[in-house]
Amino acid sequence: MRMLIILFTALLIAPALAPYDPLMTQPSDAFQPPSIxxxxxxxxxxxxxxxxxxxxxxxxxxxxxxxxxxxxxxxxAAGTVMGVSGLGFGIVLRIVNTTNNALTTIPPITTAITIxxxxxxxxxxxxxxxxxxxxxxxxxxxxxxxxxxxxxxxIEPAKALGARKIQILAQHIMPTLYPQIRGKMILTVQSTIxxxxxxxxxxxxxxxxxxxxxNLLREGKEAYRQAPWIAAAPGLAITIINIILLxxxxxxxx
Amino acid sequence: MIWVSVTISxxxxxxxxxxxxTAQLMEVGVSSEVIEVRRSAxxxxxxxxxxxxHYLGGLVQGDLGVSLLNGLPVAELIVFNVYPTLxxxxxxxxxxxxxxxxxxxxxxxxxxxGVVGDRRLNVWLPYALPLRNFVIALILSVPGYWLxxxxxxxxxxxxxxxxxxxxxxxxxxxxxxxxxxxGVAGGVATMSVxxxxxxxxxxxxxxxxxxxLSARSVTSKHVLxxxxxxxxxxxxxxxxxxxxxxxxxxxxxxxxxxGRLLLDAAVRQDFPVVQGxxxxxxxxxxxxxxxxxxxxxxxxxxxRS
Numbered sequence: 001m002r003m004l005i006i007l008f009t010a011l012l013i014a015p016a017l018a019p020y021d022p023l024m025t026q027p028s029d030a031f032q033p034p035s036i037x038x039x040x041x042x043x044x045x046x047x048x049x050x051x052x053x054x055x056x057x058x059x060x061x062x063x064x065x066x067x068x069x070x071x072x073x074x075x076x077a078a079g080t081v082m083g084v085s086g087l088g089f090g091i092v093l094r095i096v097n098t099t100n101n102a103l104t105t106i107p108p109i110t111t112a113i114t115i116x117x118x119x120x121x122x123x124x125x126x127x128x129x130x131x132x133x134x135x136x137x138x139x140x141x142x143x144x145x146x147x148x149x150x151x152x153x154x155i156e157p158a159k160a161l162g163a164r165k166i167q168i169l170a171q172h173i174m175p176t177l178y179p180q181i182r183g184k185m186i187l188t189v190q191s192t193i194x195x196x197x198x199x200x201x202x203x204x205x206x207x208x209x210x211x212x213x214x215n216l217l218r219e220g221k222e223a224y225r226q227a228p229w230i231a232a233a234p235g236l237a238i239t240i241i242n243i244i245l246l247x248x249x250x251x252x253x254x
Numbered sequence: 255m256i257w258v259s260v261t262i263s264x265x266x267x268x269x270x271x272x273x274x275x276t277a278q279l280m281e282v283g284v285s286s287e288v289i290e291v292r293r294s295a296x297x298x299x300x301x302x303x304x305x306x307x308h309y310l311g312g313l314v315q316g317d318l319g320v321s322l323l324n325g326l327p328v329a330e331l332i333v334f335n336v337y338p339t340l341x342x343x344x345x346x347x348x349x350x351x352x353x354x355x356x357x358x359x360x361x362x363x364x365x366x367x368g369v370v371g372d373r374r375l376n377v378w379l380p381y382a383l384p385l386r387n388f389v390i391a392l393i394l395s396v397p398g399y400w401l402x403x404x405x406x407x408x409x410x411x412x413x414x415x416x417x418x419x420x421x422x423x424x425x426x427x428x429x430x431x432x433x434x435x436x437g438v439a440g441g442v443a444t445m446s447v448x449x450x451x452x453x454x455x456x457x458x459x460x461x462x463x464x465x466x467l468s469a470r471s472v473t474s475k476h477v478l479x480x481x482x483x484x485x486x487x488x489x490x491x492x493x494x495x496x497x498x499x500x501x502x503x504x505x506x507x508x509x510x511x512x513g514r515l516l517l518d519a520a521v522r523q524d525f526p527v528v529q530g531x532x533x534x535x536x537x538x539x540x541x542x543x544x545x546x547x548x549x550x551x552x553x554x555x556x557x558r559s
Contacts, residue, residue, distance in 0.1 A: 033281055060366070098258060099262065100256055102256075102258035102259040102536070103259065103262065105259055105494065105496060105535065105539040105540075106259060106263070106496075106532055106535060106536065106537045107495045107535060109495075109501055109502070110501075110531065110532065110535065113501065113516065113517060113520050114266075114267070114520050114528055117302070117485065117520045117521060117523075118267075118438075121410070141380060166517045190395075194397055197397065198397075198399065198501075198502050201399050201502065201505075201506075202501065202502065202505055202517060204520075204521070217397070217399060217403070220403065221399070221403045221506065224403055224406070224407050225411065228407055231400060231403050231404075232402075235396075235397065235400035235404075237401065238397050239392070239396050239397070239400075240395075242394070242395030242396075242397075243391050243395045246394060246395060247391065248389045
């Protein structure tokens with residue numbers, strides 16, 4: 001948790017930490033290896049890699065947090081309703097359930113690519129495609145988890161005591177689900193980071209000059225012969241953030 | 255199941271007002287009449303419901319329509335691209351299994367020897383599990399495309415052992431299969447850790463130790479045997495993602511395959527091809543489910559009765 005706060009603060013105050021403007025090109029400084037002036041080197045246009053990584057983290061993490069939050073909120077709510085009611089609300093929920101199960105057979109990256117190309121608007125397209133492509137899987141997960149919860153031993157006595165359905169949901173099921181949803185939320189942030197940076201690497205997403213971790217990785221991949229350090233910074237940053245998120249998810253969902 | 259995903263993707267893909275033909279011909283600068291003629295030749299001017307019925311009719315006969323860009327049958331394009339994806343997916347599942355299961359079981363033999371009282375192994379006891387957990391977290395966290403770039407840099411550029419790109423042949427398969435396999439291994443290892451935890455609490459494990467079996471033979475004969483059906487179930491969910499197209503790995507290593515086919519088609523609005531890949535991946539999911547059930551029946555005799 002402490003590490004997470006430090007990292008988010010660093011990304012939040014990126015303008016104060018970054019030594020250079022991430023968009024400023026300096027053709028005479030192209031492909032400089034790491035030095036004191038440029039701690040992580042420069043790219044093909046002489047832009048400072050450290051500054052671009054810091055600013056890029058802001059873009060990537062903002063999108064990941066918004067998309068993961070929305071996906072888990074929507075999917076968690078829908079899945080919980082379906083799981084708790086035991087699909088007892090008749091035909092409507094059953095249709096939703098079948099549709100959702102069919103949608104989980106399509107890999108998220110396929111959905112994400114198609115949707116973000118169809119929308120054709122950078123930030124919105126990334127966020128919406130990240131939400132929609134992960135939604136079926138989250139709904140399915142929430143449904144399974146909440147269905148298990150309804151069979152837990154403390155639900156039966158609550159029913160026997162005459163608690164209303166809404167009361168059971170709010171006081172007996174939700175508190176049990178809460179830690180698991182929190183863990184799922186953190187894991188979704190992680191998978192969203194991987195998904196949105198993947199879209200940018202494939203060239204569907206932001207235009208290349210915008211600092212974003214996926215864009216930086218693509219730039220690094222293209223120039224790995226001359227300048228292997230360009231891809232090192234964003235790659236390490238994603239890895240470290242993911243490790244921290246995984247650890248935090250592990251702690252919080254216990 | 256397939257029908258539902260076909261229907262949803264069919265209508266979702268046609269929400270967009272423009273398509274590949276319009277985009278392609280507009281660029282050349284031909285008049286709108288020519289575009290209309292071309293569209294009606296492919297049946298795109300018909301009402302959506304009729305198009306849908308046509309598509310379904312073709313689908314049951316194995317006809318997935320034609321690509322809007324080059325007029326090739328979609329089924330042919332998929333068959334042409336399926337082999338590189340299939341070999342990549344299967345070999346990475348294999349690598350994931352071979353790496354992931356031992357990783358998930360790493361440390362349990364030492365823990366149990368510690369309980370039984372083997373002092374030699376006890377030295378490593380406090381480090382084995384945290385180290386294993388860290389390795390698992392690490393391979394779950396490394397983005398595949400970055401790992402791919404590093405491997406290309408090290409093995410193709412610096413050491414010059416393996417080719418960096420293309421498809422075909424074992425030496426071109428190895429690097430991408432390792433990248434994907436490591437990703438699969440992370441999930442398999444996580445799954446094995448959970449499963450092993452359950453199995454170790456079972457009575458028969460204690461009985462096996464009570465009989466005086468060594469930790470090694472308990473692990474290999476009793477524990478491993480027990481977790482394999484669960485691991486296969488997990489591989490099934492991974493196969494969904496792999497067979498549908500390994501887009502990123504294919505583009506990092508410039509391989510041909512279904513992922514590239516999908517990406518190129520999506521970028522150029524060639525929706526029959528996108529649709530075809532979606533249908534294909536739905537079919538593969540069903541096939542993977544069947545294979546999983548069969549393998550679980552082989553691995554776990556209790557399911558047979």
